[in-house]
Amino acid sequence: MSKPESPDPQRVTDPSRRQWLRGSLAAGSxxxxxxxxxxxxxxxxxxxxxxxxxATEAVLAAVADRLLPADALGPAASALGAVAxxxxxxxxxxxxxxxxxxxxxxxxxxxxxRRHGRGFVALDAGxxxxxxxxxxxxxxxxxxxxxxxxxxVHRLVLEGLFSDPWYGGNRDFGGWDLxxxxxxxxxxxxxxxxxxxxxxxxxxxxxxxxxxxx
Amino acid sequence: xxxxxxxxxDVVVIGLGASGGVAVLPLARAGxxxxxxxxxxxxxxxxxxxxxxxxxxxxxLVTTGGKAASEVPTFRTAADQVARxxxxxxxxxxxxxxxxxYHAQSWRLNPWDFRVRSATLERYxxxxxxxxxxxxxxxxxxDELEPYYDHIEYExxxxxxxxxxxxxxxxxxxxxxxxxxxxxxxxxxxxxxYLDHMxxxxxxxxxxxxxxxxxxxxxxxxxxPGCAFHGYCDRGGCxxxxxxxxxxxxxxxxxxxxxxxxxxxxxxxxxxxxxSGRAVGVRYFRHGEEYLQPARAVLLGTYTYENIRLLLLSRxxxxxxxxxxxxxxxxxHYFGHWDAQAGVSVAxxxxxxxxxxxxxxxxxxxxxxxADDNFDHGGLGFIGGATLHAYTEKHPIAAAGMNxxxxxxxxxxxxxxxxxxxxxxxxxxxxxxxxxxxxxNTWCDLDPxxxxxxxxxxxxITSGPKVNEPRAAAHAAIKMIEWFRAAGAIEVTGGQGxxxxxxxxxxxxxxxxxxxxxxxxxxxxxxxxxxxxxxxLGGSVMGTAGARNPTQTxxxxxxxxADKLVDKLRSA
Numbered sequence: 001m002s003k004p005e006s007p008d009p010q011r012v013t014d015p016s017r018r019q020w021l022r023g024s025l026a027a028g029s030x031x032x033x034x035x036x037x038x039x040x041x042x043x044x045x046x047x048x049x050x051x052x053x054x055a056t057e058a059v060l061a062a063v064a065d066r067l068l069p070a071d072a073l074g075p076a077a078s079a080l081g082a083v084a085x086x087x088x089x090x091x092x093x094x095x096x097x098x099x100x101x102x103x104x105x106x107x108x109x110x111x112x113x114r115r116h117g118r119g120f121v122a123l124d125a126g127x128x129x130x131x132x133x134x135x136x137x138x139x140x141x142x143x144x145x146x147x148x149x150x151x152x153v154h155r156l157v158l159e160g161l162f163s164d165p166w167y168g169g170n171r172d173f174g175g176w177d178l179x180x181x182x183x184x185x186x187x188x189x190x191x192x193x194x195x196x197x198x199x200x201x202x203x204x205x206x207x208x209x210x211x212x213x214x
Numbered sequence: 215x216x217x218x219x220x221x222x223x224d225v226v227v228i229g230l231g232a233s234g235g236v237a238v239l240p241l242a243r244a245g246x247x248x249x250x251x252x253x254x255x256x257x258x259x260x261x262x263x264x265x266x267x268x269x270x271x272x273x274x275l276v277t278t279g280g281k282a283a284s285e286v287p288t289f290r291t292a293a294d295q296v297a298r299x300x301x302x303x304x305x306x307x308x309x310x311x312x313x314x315x316y317h318a319q320s321w322r323l324n325p326w327d328f329r330v331r332s333a334t335l336e337r338y339x340x341x342x343x344x345x346x347x348x349x350x351x352x353x354x355x356x357d358e359l360e361p362y363y364d365h366i367e368y369e370x371x372x373x374x375x376x377x378x379x380x381x382x383x384x385x386x387x388x389x390x391x392x393x394x395x396x397x398x399x400x401x402x403x404x405x406x407x408y409l410d411h412m413x414x415x416x417x418x419x420x421x422x423x424x425x426x427x428x429x430x431x432x433x434x435x436x437x438x439p440g441c442a443f444h445g446y447c448d449r450g451g452c453x454x455x456x457x458x459x460x461x462x463x464x465x466x467x468x469x470x471x472x473x474x475x476x477x478x479x480x481x482x483x484x485x486x487x488x489x490s491g492r493a494v495g496v497r498y499f500r501h502g503e504e505y506l507q508p509a510r511a512v513l514l515g516t517y518t519y520e521n522i523r524l525l526l527l528s529r530x531x532x533x534x535x536x537x538x539x540x541x542x543x544x545x546x547h548y549f550g551h552w553d554a555q556a557g558v559s560v561a562x563x564x565x566x567x568x569x570x571x572x573x574x575x576x577x578x579x580x581x582x583x584x585a586d587d588n589f590d591h592g593g594l595g596f597i598g599g600a601t602l603h604a605y606t607e608k609h610p611i612a613a614a615g616m617n618x619x620x621x622x623x624x625x626x627x628x629x630x631x632x633x634x635x636x637x638x639x640x641x642x643x644x645x646x647x648x649x650x651x652x653x654x655n656t657w658c659d660l661d662p663x664x665x666x667x668x669x670x671x672x673x674x675i676t677s678g679p680k681v682n683e684p685r686a687a688a689h690a691a692i693k694m695i696e697w698f699r700a701a702g703a704i705e706v707t708g709g710q711g712x713x714x715x716x717x718x719x720x721x722x723x724x725x726x727x728x729x730x731x732x733x734x735x736x737x738x739x740x741x742x743x744x745x746x747x748x749x750x751l752g753g754s755v756m757g758t759a760g761a762r763n764p765t766q767t768x769x770x771x772x773x774x775x776a777d778k779l780v781d782k783l784r785s786a
Binding site: 073 | 269273454568569606639
């Protein structure tokens with residue numbers, strides 16, 4: 001399996017952005033700093049490869065969608081790109097979590113089979129929740145490290161929901177809209193630090209205009 | 215293979231971070247030829263710093279890596295255990311070092327911190343000194359360091375409000391601070407509604423809150439802009455150079471004199487001494503070649519762990535146990551803020567949106583009433599205390615990972631989704647930073663098993679349990695809960711976030727300053743007792759950790775050591 005060529009954000013250079021940074025430094029005044037990042041930048045290539053494989057990734061998606069289900073407040077975790085984010089992290093900077101997720105989700109699926117005669121994806125929501133509660137409480141006999149798996153997946157789903165959309169999660173800023181985080185900016189005003197009312201969404205990414213909404 | 219011998223210079227400074235990056239300035243201004251050896255290289259704000267929680271906090275791309283990542287210390291909690299290597303070093307290498315990504319809270323220690331032992335004996339008696347505590351008075355007092363604190367505030371650039379101007383107290387500042395000769399060069403960082411509210415709430419219950427000092431420009435200063443409060447200061451570099459890290463302050467000033475040469479990617483392996491025990495230079499690797507850099511004097515300004523390790527590794531006929539270790543003191547009296555162990559963070563839920571997404575950790579309100587010896591400890595069973603710090607800058611992943619205060623049955627599912635949708639922007643945390651002291655049960659030495667890629671042993675930390683510091687932190691946490699309640703919080707929980715002992719960015723001691731060579735490694739100016747042309751810079755020389763971040767103190771000490779070295783070399 002070869003790794004897809006997707007850019008590491010650490011290495012992305014953006015001449016236009018650096019250019020105005022120099023400009024604002026030369027001026028020596030914060031007043032000239034644009035409120036949001038208006039430069040364009042390289043868009044990350046969508047990962048063409050599934051780090052976990054399709055079947056295990058489907059289990060992950062089903063788990064993620066119970067952690068953040070679709071409801072009146074908005075879409076479920078996978079529709080918000082949480083699984084896409086986790087996949088990208090596993091392919092790039094988070095490869096050390098691969099064995100835990102690979103083995104753990106497989107074991108979770110087998111535990112579902114043993115209890116219900118169906119895989120985790122085919123369980124109904126109540127059955128999935130019951131199994132996840134047991135996993136969180138570390139009482140699934142087949143998974144002695146069940147709570148470790150649960151905590152790690154929980155954390156990664158949070159990252160996928162609420163990280164900069166540049167990484168493939170928080171699709172259309174749906175995660176940030178849910179919790180009221182307006183968006184990444186390069187400067188804030190006192191009006192953005194007022195008590196009492198939710199700020200209007202900005203839908204801005206740290207990585208430029210391709211992710212500034214549609 | 216022979217090392218390539220370079221021409222002699224006046225001073226080699228090892229490490230161009232928070233301390234070494236300051237020391238080069240007085241040396242270069244005095245006309246000395248200075249070579250700064252840095253294991254990392256220059257960071258590029260446009261490339262390396264991002265308004266991105268994944269970049270800074272999840273992947274830790276600014277805070278970790280480089281040479282430091284290859285020499286992570288091992289750790290254990292008792293001498294009969296095998297120490298295990300920690301997963302990640304909280305250190306990195308770059309010109310500017312940790313000052314690039316620190317919170318930039320920039321403090322003078324309280325005068326009490328310099329004389330904890332004698333002050334405790336005077337006020338409470340010997341029974342109040344914690345069991346096993348090896349604390350001594352520093353070999354200098356606050357008054358001796360005051361001019362150097364002033365140098366740092368003006369040369370590095372610190373924003374704040376004086377609370378004690380030559381003895382006149384001003385309640386807008388910290389009335390518990392020691393007297394200062396003049397105001398800060400810049401006013402405090404901009405406030406905001408939440409902080410104004412916290413400040414008023416503290417006043418209402420009789421506390422003495424103030425807006426904390428920060429090595430961040432509150433307005434344009436020396437050609438750098440004021441802070442833009444974008445909310446990604448924590449573990450990130452400043453995209454506009456408003457944070458006064460040494461790579462944008464003292465190091466460029468030193469370079470402008472023409473007397474400083476920065477050598478990047480320099481991996482220092484040994485400090486070289488002659489038969490008389492004097493330092494004569496430094497051996498380092500750079501891009502696969504080994505070099506010997508002779509020098510009239512050496513200043514060691516890496517991080518606490520590498521300071522100790524490099525001295526232990528630099529064995530010779532004159533220093534068979536390592537430089538500064540003839541009395542077995544090297545690595546002893548090692549301590550830091552993790553010794554509080556628990557209760558270091560308090561979280562509160564408010565009934566309205568706080569809008570503290572943006573800002574900076576250093577954009578905060580402080581309370582010193584329960585720190586240091588600012589209150590009567592009679593009957594409390596501990597000395598010292600902690601500062602309380604309410605602040606801004608809340609990143610979205612961390613916000614959504616909030617404590618649910620028991621208001622929903624689980625931290626997932628539809629009920630949780632509704633809870634975070636409403637409350638992720640309505641909670642705040644406060645930091646409890648505790649005075650900590652050295653103990654006989656805590657030290658550093660070389661690990662017998664684990665080695666770095668060059669084959670040298672990594673440092674091993676042994677850190678035993680503490681009683682005094684957790685008590686002081688728990689006491690302060692109760693006060694923080696009272697403050698949050700007074701501010702209208704509807705839920706408050708203490709004791710969150712205490713991780714216990716581990717590797718830390720606030721590692722102190724190991725090369726302690728002192729007058730007595732049998733209980734210290736360095737003298738009153740930071741020079742090794744039995745190697746007087748080798749000075750040590752950084753938190754490793756400090757004998758107590760105040761209830762506050764150490765950087766400005768270790769920078770003031772570094773400037774003072776460099777000044778002393780100028781005198782020494784001129785009279786030589």
